[in-house]
Amino acid sequence: MNIKPTKHDIQAATGKMISDILAPDLTILFCGINPSLYSVAVGHHFARPGNRFWKTLHFAGFTERLLKPFEDRALLQFGYGLTNIADRATARADELTPEELIVGHQQLAAKVEYYRPKVLAVLGISAYRIAFNRPKATIGQQSDSIHKAIIWVLPNPSGLNAHYQLDDLVRSYQELLIAVK
Template identity: 40%
Template sequence: MKQVPDIIAANLKILFIGFNPGTRSAETGHHFAGYSNKFWKLLAAAALTPYQFKPEEDGKLLAFGLGITNIVARPSRTAAEITKAEYQAGRIILQEKLLLYKPQVACFAGVGVYREFTRQARVICGWQAASVVTGVADFVVPSPSGLTRIVFPEQLAYYQELKGYVT
């Protein structure tokens, strides 16, 4: 499977961070492309984008001060396939990206992503008490995966809180 390129630039408002690209994203070359993934719907519903982008429009995010990367670049069917060594390397690479690009907010798309990045056992959604990279606020939203049991209105509330911070 081919890797999905980051959508990233310096001084973004928000850099969204996922586990890794899924198989559908690898097939299409675009982020959050899974049929049941709610990422694009959540961005539009929170007014972070002017309408609901399709995954193939992910490059347009930069115009709105938004970007996407992952803690692990290698695509897989599930995050369970990511190895400890990949997470270890990914932590270093992600920290370097945050230091280099300095987004206002590093938004982790799922509690598990932040848990892997920080190695904290207990993580909750919302603003994190301390950030990993000085000058970059850490925020966690529920995973937008279709497998998430959190209902859409609860997910949306976190994206709306995030929007209120950056606008």
């Protein structure tokens, strides 16, 4: 099941999308910035080698065991879902335009209104600041909400985010878990 994509597969994923993992009334809807080329090529969220999402979730206590990216749909059984601010796959999130992030916020708001998660956890402070027009936002719970969902901003677990080591990510994500229990 864990098939490594070729370079051609990864390049062919440019601009494509990955399906959301959603259900009504989730406890937490985790929202990435946008899918990586690798994730789109294999059809699973946070699949790029070096991405620390799955380790962070497990070590922070969200899952009882370390899930693999191809098990991403299993998050639903824990009351969690996955989506992105922007749908377009890129090699790096900084390839997105501010306009794409702003439009993505509007699309995300519609998803939140329809699926009614308790918490929207946005994974990436810089993208959040642009998409939500909150230039001074910090990591953690935000003062505003979106269609009654609490907004919580978490550090991006991408291996490209050198500002946060795994222990730092785990501590930040644990704060969210403690808050929703």
